[in-house]
Amino acid sequence: MKKTHVNYLLAGSVLASAVIVYAGIVFLDRRIALSVRHLMHLNPLFRDVTKDIPDLLLQVVCVGSVGMWGAYYYLVRRKGRNIHTQFLKLAATSVPFAYLLKSLLQSFFGRINTRVWLQNSSSADIPWFTGLENNGGFPSGHMTVFTAFFVAVWFYYPAYRHISALALSVLAIALILTNYHFMSDVIAGFYVGLLVTLVTRSCLNRTAAL
Numbered sequence: 200m201k202k203t204h205v206n207y208l209l210a211g212s213v214l215a216s217a218v219i220v221y222a223g224i225v226f227l228d229r230r231i232a233l234s235v236r237h238l239m240h241l242n243p244l245f246r247d248v249t250k251d252i253p254d255l256l257l258q259v260v261c262v263g264s265v266g267m268w269g270a271y272y273y274l275v276r277r278k279g280r281n282i283h284t285q286f287l288k289l290a291a292t293s294v295p296f297a298y299l300l301k302s303l304l305q306s307f308f309g310r311i312n313t314r315v316w317l318q319n320s321s322s323a324d325i326p327w328f329t330g331l332e333n334n335g336g337f338p339s340g341h342m343t344v345f346t347a348f349f350v351a352v353w354f355y356y357p358a359y360r361h362i363s364a365l366a367l368s369v370l371a372i373a374l375i376l377t378n379y380h381f382m383s384d385v386i387a388g389f390y391v392g393l394l395v396t397l398v399t400r401s402c403l404n405r406t407a408a409l
Contacts, residue, residue: 216390223383228325232313235378249377256340260298263348267291286355290348293399297347297392301340304391310337313378325381339380339388345370346392354400 239246271287309328312335316325327337349363371389374380380388 212390216386220383220387220390223381223386224325228381228383231375231382232317232378235376236317238376239378252377252379256344257298260295260344264291264295267294282355286351289354289396289400289403290351292403293347293351293396294344296399297344297395298340300391300395301338301343301388304338305335305340308337309334310381310384312336313381313384317378336380337384337387338391339374339384341374342367342371342380342385342388343392343395346389347396350393350396351400354396 239249267287268291271284271291274281274284274287309326311326346367349367352363353360367389371385374385375382
C-alpha cells in the first residue's frame with residue numbers, strides 16, 4: 200500500500216473515531232452509566248465486589264515492561280533476533296509509551312471519573328477540564344495500555360488474534376459495566392492504544408532499515 204493511501208486511511212480513521220467518541224459523549228454515556236448504576240442497585244453483590252477494585256495499572260506497566268525488555272535482551276543474546284524478539288521489542292516500547300500518553304491526555308482533558316459524576320448525576324453536563332483531581336476518565340488508561348499490548352500480539356502472532364480481540368472486548372465491557380469509565384472513554388482508549396502501537400512499529404521498522 201502506498202504511503203499516500205496509508206496517510207489517507209489514517210486520517211479517515213482519526214476522523215471516524217472522533218465522530219464515534221463525540222456521538223457517545225452526547226447521546227450514550229450518561230444513559231449507559233445511569234443504567235449500569237440501576238443494575239448495580241438491583242444486584243448488591245455485584246456492586247460490592249466491584250466497589251473498590253485497586254488501580255494497579257502503573258505497577259503492571261512497570262513490571263511488564265521490565266520483564267519484556269529483559270526477555271528481549273536474553274533471547275537476542277541466546278538465539279538472535281526473530282519474531283519473538285520483534286514482538287517483545289514492540290510491546291515493551293509501546294506499552295509504557297501508551298501509559299505516558301494516556302496520562303498526558305487525561306490531565307489535558309480533565310474528564311472526571313464516571314463514579315464521581317454519578318454522585319451528582321442530576322447535573323446535565325459531564326465536567327471536563329476539572330484539574331488534576333479525579334480526572335482519570337478520558338481516555339481509559341486500562342483500555343489504552345492493553346490495546347497497545349494486544350495489537351502487538353495481533354501483528355506477530357496471528358494464531359492468537361481471536362484471543363486478543365476477545366480479551367479487549369471483555370475488558371471494554373467490564374470497564375463500562377463496573378462504571379469505572381464512560382463508553383466513549385473506552386472507545387478513545389482503544390484508538391489511542393492502537394495508534395501508539397502502529398506508530399511505534401513504524402518507527403522501529405524505519406530504525407531497523409537504517
